[in-house]
Amino acid sequence: MEFRYLPMTETDKKEMLDVIGIDSTEELFSDIPEKIRFRGELNLKKPKNEHELIKELTVMSNKNINLKEYSSFLGAGVYDHYIPSVVDHVISRSEFYTAYTPYQPEISQGELQAIFEFQTMISELTGLPIANSSMYDGATSLGEAVNLSAAHTKRKKILVSKAVHPESLAVVKTYAKGQNLEIIEIDHNGGITDLEQLEAALNDEIASVVVQYPNFFGQIEPLAEIRKRIDSQKKTMFVVSSNPLALGYLTPPGEFGADIVVGDTQVFGIPAQFGGPHCGYFATTEKLMRKTPGRLVGQTTDENGDRGFVLTLQAREQHIRRDKATSNICSNQALNALASSVAMSSIGKHGLKKMAELNMKKARYAKKKFAEMNINVLFDHPFFNEFVIELKKPVIEVNELLLEKGFVGGYDLSRDYPELGNAMLVAVTEIRTIEEIDYFIKEVGDIDG
Numbered sequence: 001m002e003f004r005y006l007p008m009t010e011t012d013k014k015e016m017l018d019v020i021g022i023d024s025t026e027e028l029f030s031d032i033p034e035k036i037r038f039r040g041e042l043n044l045k046k047p048k049n050e051h052e053l054i055k056e057l058t059v060m061s062n063k064n065i066n067l068k069e070y071s072s073f074l075g076a077g078v079y080d081h082y083i084p085s086v087v088d089h090v091i092s093r094s095e096f097y098t099a100y101t102p103y104q105p106e107i108s109q110g111e112l113q114a115i116f117e118f119q120t121m122i123s124e125l126t127g128l129p130i131a132n133s134s135m136y137d138g139a140t141s142l143g144e145a146v147n148l149s150a151a152h153t154k155r156k157k158i159l160v161s162k163a164v165h166p167e168s169l170a171v172v173k174t175y176a177k178g179q180n181l182e183i184i185e186i187d188h189n190g191g192i193t194d195l196e197q198l199e200a201a202l203n204d205e206i207a208s209v210v211v212q213y214p215n216f217f218g219q220i221e222p223l224a225e226i227r228k229r230i231d232s233q234k235k236t237m238f239v240v241s242s243n244p245l246a247l248g249y250l251t252p253p254g255e256f257g258a259d260i261v262v263g264d265t266q267v268f269g270i271p272a273q274f275g276g277p278h279c280g281y282f283a284t285t286e287k288l289m290r291k292t293p294g295r296l297v298g299q300t301t302d303e304n305g306d307r308g309f310v311l312t313l314q315a316r317e318q319h320i321r322r323d324k325a326t327s328n329i330c331s332n333q334a335l336n337a338l339a340s341s342v343a344m345s346s347i348g349k350h351g352l353k354k355m356a357e358l359n360m361k362k363a364r365y366a367k368k369k370f371a372e373m374n375i376n377v378l379f380d381h382p383f384f385n386e387f388v389i390e391l392k393k394p395v396i397e398v399n400e401l402l403l404e405k406g407f408v409g410g411y412d413l414s415r416d417y418p419e420l421g422n423a424m425l426v427a428v429t430e431i432r433t434i435e436e437i438d439y440f441i442k443e444v445g446d447i448d449g
Contacts, residue, residue, distance in 0.1 A: 004050050065408060067272060071436045075386050075427025076216070076411035077138070077165055077264070078272050081245070082355070082431050084346040087269040091339050099334065105310045112309035115297040115334055118281075118341040125247040126261040126283040127254025132294045134333035135280030138264030139168040142210070142241050143175035144282060144293040144327055145260040149208035149237040150181050152291060157182045157205045161193040163215035164241060166416040172210070181207075191219040191379030191388070199229045208237040208260075213253055214246055217425065218363075218386025219379055223256035231257075243267060244281065246384045248349075249356035260284045269343025270336055279336035289313065293327030358430035359385035366428045366437050373445040378423060385429060388413065391422040391448045398424070401447045407440050 017023065029037070048056065072080040091097060095110060102108030102115075115133040122131035135141040146158050158176065160169060162185050169185075176183050184201060187194045193211055202209075209230050213221045223240065230238050239260045240253040245267040247253075253261045261283045270278060284292055290313065298312030347355060363385040367377055376390040389410070391398055399409035411425040428437065 064274070065403065067408070070403075070406055070408050071432065071440065072272070072408040073410050073426050073428065073432070073440055074408045075218075075429075076425055077167065077266075078275060079267055079427060079429055080272055080431060081267050081429050083269050083271065084343055086346050087339050087342045090342045091335055096335060096338055101334075102311065105308065109309060111334065112297050112311070114338045114341055116299060116309050117345070118337045119297060121341065121344050122244065122265075122281045122283055125244050125252060126242070126258075126281075127252030128258070128261055128283040129286050130289050130292060130296070131281060131283040132292050132296050133281075134337040135262075135282055135294060136333060137266075137276065137278035137280045138241060138262060139165070139171040139280075141262035141264070141280035141282045142168050142239070143171045145239045145262050146172050146181065146208065146210065147175055147179055147327070148260065148284075148288065148291055148293070149239060150179060152288065153207040153235045153237060155205055155207035155235070156180065157184060158208055158210060159184050159186055159198060159201055159206055160210040161186050161188065161198075161212065161215065161221075163188040163191070163193055163217060163219070163221070164210060164212045165216045168212075168241060188215075188217070190381065191215075191217045192221055192381055193226065195222070195225055195229065198226065199232075202229060202233050202236065204233060204235075206233060206236045208239045210239045210241070212241045213250070214243060214384040214386070217379060217388050218383040218427075219381040220250065220383060223251075223253060223258070227257045243384065245352070245356055245359065248352040249360065250384070254283070259288065265337070265340035268347075269339035269341075277333065277336060279333045279340055355430050356384075359428065362430065362432055362434075362437065363387060363428040365434070366426065366441065369438065369441045370426075370444075373441060375441075375445060375448065378420070386425055386427045388420070388423050388425055389444075390420075391424060391444075393448050394422055395424045398444065398447050402440075402443060405439075405443045407443065409444075 013025070022028070067080050096114070099111050102111040105112060118133050119131040123129060135144065150156060150158065158181055160172060160183055173183050186198045186201060192215065198209065209226065211221050211226060213223060215221055227238055230236050237259040238257060239262070240258040242253055242261055242263045244263055244265055263281055264278050265281055266278045282292060282294065289296070292313070295311055296313040297309055300308050300310055302308045344352065363383065367387050370377055370389050378388040378390055395412035395414060399412065402409040409424065410427065413420050413423040413425055417423065
């Protein structure tokens, strides 16, 4: 047998064509004009049998760098964190693994409760009363937040800090194009948003101000100061993109008056897995509840008074009239949301704070060691688990040599901030040992000369 699944035979195809009353598969495409049909041969390899194909793909896969064999100091939105073993056990159960959107509450209580618990924990972390489940990732959550702020305020201009993740900013610009929104970028000053430039750009045409906390450089933005400036404009909204692990220690954005807090829960129970998939979160105030994208799971009671869960609000076009929908975000990241819920539950609120503290302490240890090696550390604001170092050589060259030593180096900031020169964004998480950190810093110092 050369196939993993039973293929259609020529007899099967003939029987199906007979049933629908045509003579060939070609007739299925008769509505497509001949002049736009492709008549040549696609430049593809000849098909292989299952054994040969698996062998070829395995050889290709083994060329990848994996985090079981390499120590990673690369963050920039995708982090190597501790994942409790129970996470994989729970999400591998068929009732979760194969589930899609839980439209029928009477047979979906487990799935609905898992989503409800996710919403509850995100609400507690962000300091806001409403959280949905679940968005594609942090970047699309931010795009949705920007669109919501424009729709709510009926304004078309958005102020976005350049210290927001560059990829998230690119997604925001893509979202904005469809809504004819104007994205105005605010420079960073010393690694945090330039408050003077922000204040000067604020006026009664601004729908929202968008910052990241901690920002892309790992620095902690002064949310209270930013909120104070936003308050000069009555309707302008405050949108914060935030690493939820950092919120295990930092003051939640909701306590600073943020209207919308978004982010990515990859830090909880979701492996780096070559960049995705992730799970976005979206938290907001009660007054914006009915404008929240995606769906909300609510808690209720059945006719016997027992606790139950239902899809309470579904404001996407799949459920309501297209012109009334707040978003067309339709996919379901519930499995990844479940992974994050299980990880957060397993770690616990005290463990989560300890995990955040370990990130901060180890990052500060690494920063101190770099300084002792006479490697310049840029920016001196409070930070979480990422900071920026300045090298003599191009980061891409240093990273190639670090790979030979068993390290995935930091992020090359020259890709997005050429004005910073040979700057590397270094992430230090709780699973990096002191020995790994010391060895990494020594190798960086030796390579950079």
